[in-house]
Amino acid sequence: MPRRGSGSEGAPLRLSGWFAALRGWRRLIVAFLAGALGALAMPPFGMLPALVLSLSVAVWLMDGAAASRARLRQTLLPCAMVGWAWGFGYLTAGLWWLGSAFLVEADEFAWALPLGVVGLPAALASFYAVGFAGARLLWSPGAGRICGLAVGLAGAEWLRGHLFTGFPWNTLGMALGQNLWLTQSACLVGLYGLTLVAILVCAAPATLATGTSALGRFGPSGVAAVILGSLALFGANRIPVAHDKAVAGVRLRLVQPNLPQDAKFRPENREDIVDRYIELSQRPPLGGPAPTHIIWPESAFPFLIQRDPASLARVAGSLQSGQRLITGAARAEEPLPGERLRYFNAIMTIEPPNRISDTYDKVHLVPFGEYLPAPLDALLRAVGLRQFVSIPGGFSAGSRAGQRILDVPGLPPAAATICYEAIFPGAIVPSGVSMRPGLILNVTNDAWFGDTPGPRQHLAQARLRAVEEGLPLVRDANTGISAIIDAYGRVTASLPLNEEAVLDADLPASIDAPTLYARFGDWPFLAMLTAALLCALGAWRRA
Template structure:
């Protein structure tokens, strides 16, 4: 006989089409099992921005749980089930990331003559490789698997832990982490101020996986209890969020008026040197437009990432034109590539930077991007020489690729007239806990805003720019800081410290956005002070719950 702790859930218990469906899913084997897992993961991607359909993740995780339940055959032991659990997890993660990241293929079409051959590697290869993290998470969950609600805790421990690892190893890629399923709703996202994105991931898995027991529970308590608990958790999160978000708009910083310039430059024309003068003229014209609402003139102008197809710091004429386009007292904050003079025997080093420029064209401060995009901005060192020998290069056509700024240089950007600025470029804004330099939250001059300049033109009018905005928005809630985001083709926005969108521009539209700067939350947030320690405690609680269920089974 099979030990009780390894007996499959009671799929054949009477009661409805869902129970019969669960039983059928558990009987799947081989390619049918992997195909069902892939489709379940793909459906779960509907919970991510811009769709935000939370029930999709519940259906997706329920099917995944039933598939793992089906590995508990009478002749199986837990170690023997590791491989099928890992395969189920890999197929689920592959489907989830394929459906959520297909838009990456747009970047390969910008210079199709150079990169089209690699499109399958980005659209299929990357999700397949990242699926290995979910394979590991499901394998860990398989070691803890028992019938009843305990397997929900085991799944949350394994998969949430794998999501944290995905966000950190090999430079990290936390795009569409499962916690974003509850990180889009204004009230539900407020819990990120306590536990961060990875804490939301634990909650999202526990809540969305709970309905799986409705079809497989053998006792009313084990069948309905998890869903009731999930409903209570969601209600508590919503109540906390409603209490935290004041109906009144956040106050604004006195004496600051922002202008976000969204030039909507096509990516295939943006980096052509022959367009340099037209591009500078376009930026200056947008900068000097009178306010449409007849309000106060902007004090600070923002231009997006890599605004110029040349090194403006080495072009005195262009710098003079930019400086002349600023009114007295105005300051420009712009993305721009910059070069650093090499030491003898070294090559010229290029950085993806943010520069603060005053009238007259003098650079008053700058920030170099620390967290570069592998294969987009540089080729990883182990592959660099080999790939270049084959004539390959990174997407950004900079000789040798960009160099990363040093961690010591990851600091606050000082711009006259603004509170201290926590600067981020492009996807640096998707990394929870990495927005502020160490100790910045408790410094004598804590940051007053998060600045994110980006160029999402690579991805066109797809879910990509919308996902990017949603993830950057969650950083505002985690840190208790307003977010100012300027994007070449959109979506440019000003977001307050509670995650409310104060103003934004539509995607793929040339426009300027004038807005006030909301204030930061005094005292910051729990997450801003302690980071991922609450997440670690939640993981420990899930592990303890799963182990307790094993002992009682």
């Protein structure tokens, strides 16, 4: 427990002591509220001080839960419960907008809304419980416990992004991943490296209220300020003053149709839907040459265009000479004897007169959104539950990640991603690909989530992939936010949310050489994690 002080010095000591003295349900409620406060550091709010307060309170709560090293077994569970409650609050406040998807077809899915809004955060909070329990094993008085928390919590975030198909949405590193200068370090250490730094920096001020000496109180915050300043200086010096040159001979048109995710988007309305896409695609150029490549969003059609020769011919015939169309579309594959028809969420390249020249099948599907997990499939269907997409049996995953590189005439090789595939760091460029892509292509449909933080968070996370890989990002979204982003994460052009429009823009060039993160992935993060672990262990042994 921290010692008492007097005057202005005693006030913060008494405050931290009050948090540390909490027990039982009071401790868990405060942990929940602290986690919810931390969600304000995520897009679109970007309030970094909220994460400072959130993690400082978490440290003080852990001080109380880990009050005695002699009682390690007795304190592991209380520390894990603090972590679970903190994570539950953080994820509930950050992911509440998922409930919008359950209301698109409310007659069928509204009953399951609590499963998405409360059940998913409750389950994912288990990772934070593990992280806080791990931090307890390294807990010690003073600054060492900040490293211990960073190791446990950053490790938990890495696990959340990889286990059980992974869900790295609103990983804590995004608190630094929104500022253009601070986010540049992602080219070195990636999202998880930023996560470790964010935890160290934001938890360090907790010692201002618990240190027993001037160095112990102010030292960690001083180091955190130096780290933050160094990140900003690195970022400011990395970003060139002028925008990179554009890729010669490429003019993109992003079509944002703003189609509602309701009864209007049905197969019987195919003619109107195709007409809408063609009309938008054929609008006069907006302040430049005619588009060479037109891009339509994920699942552009409520039918299988590959099996509709008339619609395919109409779409291909609407293209001007030399134009190529890149579109999201569901596709079907003929089954082997005894198998059902398999459907894929795909990206297709269409050329005149009616040819599909290249295809990418989505590899990383959304559980419960695009398919039901195999162990639960039969049980869930027995109680009347299906995936959100109206595809018999749901989508099948693409068989090879290597399919991700699209070969589109006139474009550099494109690393294709569909929807939330763009939130997975290190998965943009498949391993074993000899030719480095020249851009990241992301088609998506965020109409499920309306005008909520969801689409904005999605864009921010996809933008970070551009910085990590040193590649421009071309993102086309049905209802927005569609954008062109350069290899430094600068938005060069964009369309607002929930607006029907087209965007004509040049394609920014990629950075000449692969970034450190593109070459080594999460190895720099693991090296940083090891260093923080050694610091925490050293402090633990000296305590």
